[in-house]
Amino acid sequence: MDVTSEEATDVVVEAFSKTPDPRLREVLVSATRHLHAFVQEVDPTMAEWEVAIDFLTRTGHKSDDVRQEFMLLSDVFGVTMLVETLESLRHSNATTAATVLGPFHMTVSPRRELGESIDEIGSAVPCIVEGTVTSVTGEPIPHATVDVWQADSEGFYDVQTEAGLPEGNGRGFFTADENGAFWFRTVVPAFYPIPTDGPVGELLRASARHPYRPAHIHFIADAPGFLPITTHCFVADSPYIDEDAVFAVKSSLITPFERNDDLVAASRFGLDQPFDHARFDIVLAPAEGA
Incomplete structure (x- = not known):
């Protein structure tokens, strides 16, 4: 089924709607709405999105028992x-x-x-x-x-x-x-x-x-x-x-x-x-x- 950019957020929110834990459901739904709104506003190219994914991947690789790069990013x-x-x-x-x-x-x-x-x-x-x-x-x-x-x-x-x-x-x-x-x-x-x-x-x-x-x-x-x-x-x-x-x-x-x-x-x-x-x-x- 084709989904337009306007419909995409509601489709993903619905997919999370049956999450049993209410707090987790709240977090996932909110995260979906905010992340989709960010993407709609910034309108990244796929190449730019791949740069972002690579940045997060390297952030994880930089973390170890004595260095928490994700905390530093936060x-x-x-x-x-x-x-x-x-x-x-x-x-x-x-x-x-x-x-x-x-x-x-x-x-x-x-x-x-x-x-x-x-x-x-x-x-x-x-x-x-x-x-x-x-x-x-x-x-x-x-x-x-x-x-x-x-x-x-x-x-x-x-x-x-x-x-x-x-x-x-x-x-x-x-x-x-x-x-x-x-x-x-x-x-x-x-x-x-x-x-x-x-x-x-x-x-x-x-x-x-x-x-x-x-x-x-x-x-x-x-x-x-x-x-x-x-x-x-x-x-x-x-x-x-x-x-x-x-x-x-x-x-x-x-x-x-x-x-x-x-x-x-x-x-x-x-x-x-x-x-x-x-x-x-x-x-x-x-x-x-x-």
Whole structure:
């Protein structure tokens, strides 16, 4: 049976209409309508469509256990940011703002004790990051877990082989104390480019976009009875703080990293030299039924 371009969308929607799962049916029908509308608007040639299919195929081939090119693609289109924002609207707006996971949370962070350093290469100026995990009512959450990962002072993650960093550098899995407090030693991270050696990099170059992210530290905080949150602590005044390549910066997450020359204060963290310091508190929403 011949189908006109005007009829094509309704024919495909009807084909999905018997999908048993209602949510899946809703998603498939909506995806069909939006994708068909996109094709109708752009009116690609078959050669152009083959380029698009090849781009997606190469995106899949570029992904592996430590590199998720599809997530990176979602990030640069701002889709990950949008999903995170919509997700946060379902919960209390009193929680810490959620952000993208990013492409480098592909290995397990080593378990570390509170106060331990995640900087395994001994950078010149140590940085202390501390905070407290609390509920939306302000009560500390004892023994919450805090998963941390970041780039080093040159802008590299341990999984980037060209950096030659030891495995686990810039990563740590901490358990807060009975007052919900956590602290660790690290180094102020640098801004860096997202990976550009794959299809996503080609896309950025073709669209005259830069690949840079402002300096930041990633966190995932979790505790029984609460919803986990994925977020960032952004270094105030970092380059690209106003033009993040993946659109993840939120004003509430911009955090001062300040030099402290007080050696008495340094001794509280087992240091005998000036250090950088940042405080980043995390607020979790209760899980449904908790």
